[in-house]
Amino acid sequence: MKIQAPYLLFLGDASDELSIKMAKGVADWRPELCIGEYKLDGCQVTTGQPSMDIATAKAAGAKTFVLSFANSGGTIDASWIPHILEALENDMHVVSGLHQKLTDIPAIKALAKQRGLDLIDIRHPTQTFCTGNGQKRSGKRLITVGTDCSVGKMYSSLCLERGMKARGIDVDFRASGQCGILIAGDGVAIDCVVADFIAGASVSISPANDSEHWDIVEGQGSLSHPAFAGVSMGLLHGAQPDAILICHALNRTSMRGIKNKPLPSIEQTIALNLAAAHVTNPNAIIAGIAVNTSSVDEQQALDICRQISQELGYPCVDPVRHGVEPILENIL
């Protein structure tokens, strides 16, 4: 199901940047899909989009009201329901990235049904998937993988898509997480799929395509993460990547959410991912290394990337700071 743009980004009463990561992602990468943001009293953050009320957004053409913030527990607060109902009364579809389903709230469900509008809970896939079959599909695919969770796989993927588009290459960003789905307009929250169908759902994210077409598949988790490696593995197998971009963030002291767990080295991450990728694509190669250098200054960022590239023999950049040309040179 394609999410209809443009979006009105509902930020609720979010008070920190991290909780509007989803709204920021779409405002940064697809401003053309956004018409504005809608905030409640107490909201202390902004995506940079113009602030507007629901009626104004409707008049400006907004098609979808997006709950694009996170809260602890992922429940829909009772205080937000009147705003969701107002959006439905203004003929907007509603999308939510929260854990609790829009469809579990009777008033919302009833009004959406009455007005013929869609409620899309992007963390709850409704598709029926096949299991993976390991068969080669036409088209080219790159997947981003990480030394850890939250190291910049989505941003690196989007940088690659932009870089390829600038070269006139037929390319699509393929989303596997809720923020990516909002950016792409479709995709599958792969970590919410039943375990038997991870690889099959991954196949459906990057289906057969023209032989020269590239899919840039947004990776999830890390093969070295004690909680989420199963998700990473199934996604990788289903993607049957021709090329793998290794993503890494500087200055992590422990794996995300895990006490006293050192990150794997980039070399270990390369070895683990190549071995796994070869199960469904014996020709998979390493495209390069993307380093999130946001914790160091410009010169340090350049020095670190140069050093990693020399040591490991692959192009290494911070895609956000340095662009992705060396990586594209390597794979095209």
Add this chain to the structure above:
Amino acid sequence: MKIQAPYLLFLGDASDELSIKMAKGVADWRPELCIGEYKLDGCQVTTGQPSMDIATAKAAGAKTFVLSFANSGGTIDASWIPHILEALENDMHVVSGLHQKLTDIPAIKALAKQRGLDLIDIRHPTQTFCTGNGQKRSGKRLITVGTDCSVGKMYSSLCLERGMKARGIDVDFRASGQCGILIAGDGVAIDCVVADFIAGASVSISPANDSEHWDIVEGQGSLSHPAFAGVSMGLLHGAQPDAILICHALNRTSMRGIKNKPLPSIEQTIALNLAAAHVTNPNAIIAGIAVNTSSVDEQQALDICRQISQELGYPCVDPVRHGVEPILENIL
């Protein structure tokens, strides 16, 4: 939820051995949990348990009526419903390993509720799981892993449990699939868990225990299987095994259900599984190799196991034919 024994094994109108694998498994490994089998006209197979009707089984003390066969599609045939209702009327709980839920059939749901009986759909976990946290738990764990799916991981696990029990070791078989759950009386069908929670569900299968206690964790799938490796990975990480038993079946020409996909070598399977296991247990070792030799004669079986053991330097047996002593010697 512990499944209450003894069981009356319902075979429906199954006509081939493979479709009653679940019933055969429990009849072979836990005959003391079974009171008999109940067959419909047309059923051409047997578990070896005495055939009896529902009232007779009830009089003999049966506590649970188990739909212990598989059919294409996993739906509950309308013709079986009267028999399920009859079991409920005889105060038996009902367990099903089919895909369609017992609780989705109103007449069954209503009667079970009215009589205060449990309906347990073992392919649909109802527990709430945490995500994996990678923290070390007390107790010792061995997991069985495979070069492919359906190579004998459950049988090898049960042979190990029996061998350890014979030595007086405090040990439990821990089930991760529907047949194993029926044998153990509890467990989690790990391939039915939401992807984010595979490793966390695996933790719940083999919780912290006495320091000298062994859990033998039934593995699923294979890290080299294009459809199910994500399941295998999360299960392995959550199990944080001290020892890994590599299971292999002779004379496979392609991976199960996948066209033209050669099996990985035992060496590759060792390398993949050790690398993955070291994420949550840096001290994980290979316990040995279990070969399903059912496709060759006695002498060939012995020769093949001896050859593999010499080549790879690990004990190698067919646990069903040769017992598990060399493996126990290696790990205890």
